[in-house]
Amino acid sequence: MDHVIRTRNLTKRFGQRTAVDGLNLDVPSGVVLGYLGPNGAGKTTTVRLLAGLVCPTAGSAIVFGFDAADRYDALQRRIGYLPGDFAAYPELTGTQYLDYFAHLYGGVDRSRIQLLAQRFDLDLHVRIRTLSRGDRQKVGIVQAFMHDPDLLILDEPTTGLDPLMQREFHDLVRETRNAGRTVFLSSHVLSEVVAVADTVAILRAGRLVSVWPVQALKATNLEAPFLDHGDHGGPHVPQRLPEVAVRRPPRPDRVVDRDRRTGPARVCAVADRPRQSGPG
Numbered sequence: 001m002d003h004v005i006r007t008r009n010l011t012k013r014f015g016q017r018t019a020v021d022g023l024n025l026d027v028p029s030g031v032v033l034g035y036l037g038p039n040g041a042g043k044t045t046t047v048r049l050l051a052g053l054v055c056p057t058a059g060s061a062i063v064f065g066f067d068a069a070d071r072y073d074a075l076q077r078r079i080g081y082l083p084g085d086f087a088a089y090p091e092l093t094g095t096q097y098l099d100y101f102a103h104l105y106g107g108v109d110r111s112r113i114q115l116l117a118q119r120f121d122l123d124l125h126v127r128i129r130t131l132s133r134g135d136r137q138k139v140g141i142v143q144a145f146m147h148d149p150d151l152l153i154l155d156e157p158t159t160g161l162d163p164l165m166q167r168e169f170h171d172l173v174r175e176t177r178n179a180g181r182t183v184f185l186s187s188h189v190l191s192e193v194v195a196v197a198d199t200v201a202i203l204r205a206g207r208l209v210s211v212w213p214v215q216a217l218k219a220t221n222l223e224a225p226f227l228d229h230g231d232h233g234g235p236h237v238p239q240r241l242p243e244v245a246v247r248r249p250p251r252p253d254r255v256v257d258r259d260r261r262t263g264p265a266r267v268c269a270v271a272d273r274p275r276q277s278g279p280g
């Protein structure tokens with residue numbers, strides 16, 4: 001099967017804290033993968049590893065056959081990335097900001113930008129600092145989708161959007177998938193993931209708990225939130241459901257352990273990039 005994303009033993013530590021712990025995950029092309037987990041589970045860190053914005057401590061994230069940490073430049077045009085804390089340049093208008101990124105992408109069809117803006121009822125002629133939080137998020141959404149990338153990596157994409165705009169966004173994700181693109185969407189909201197995803201990967205404390213076809217989740221008729229907000233935190237996995245596609249740890253001979261190869265002080269092509277690059 002053609003996999004857009006392959007992670008092997010993907011691990012990111014910040015000092016003593018392990019944010020992502022030995023992640024083995026394959027995402028085939030043309031699917032929406034919902035990446036579900038409670039606060040602090042490691043979703044944003046995974047997203048940033050996949051986008052090539054941080055360097056793994058161990059293991060690898062392979063995207064379109066390239067190591068995401070080493071080949072950021074090769075992947076940039078093919079990926080649409082929406083960070084969880086999208087912060088655009090406040091003194092620029094939406095048009096100026098998007099033009100800058102269009103230039104980085106090697107050119108973008110302006111009519112597509114206009115269509116996306118209209119769709120989300122977004123005025124691109126005003127300075128970003130004057131926009132509401134939700135409207136700023138829409139600028140981020142347009143930026144992620146405007147170059148029609150093969151892979152969308154979206155971190156909590158509906159943050160700040162009202163219900164109408166959330167629905168519009170979900171429609172856009174479905175259309176994107178139907179056009180053969182792949183979407184990696186992180187969320188802590190079960191209903192959102194169920195609404196748009198084909199497959200749900202559940203993360204807890206940096207570890208992949210399980211991977212489910214969304215139909216299996218729907219079939220359980222789980223009305224209550226899937227995420228358990230109890231003392232032990234983290235998503236509760238209903239054991240009676242069949243677990244699918246959980247990868248076994250890869251065979252040692254098939255994994256390049258970068259830390260073993262280059263030592264703990266591995267230098268990758270990106271020295272943990274800033275959260276948002278842009279003009280200035």
Ligand SMILES: Nc1ncnc2c1ncn2[C@@H]1O[C@H](COP(=O)(O)OP(=O)(O)OP(=O)(O)O)[C@@H](O)[C@H]1O
Nearest residue numbers: 014017019037038039040041042043044045046188
């Ligand atoms: N730059 C950093 N330095 C130190 N610790 C970090 C850093 N980034 C993340 N962490 C830690 O890694 C863990 C995972 O954080 P991460 O932001 O990936 O989780 P998350 O699932 O996206 O959470 P949320 O839903 O709250 O955004 C947390 O314990 C967090 O404190």
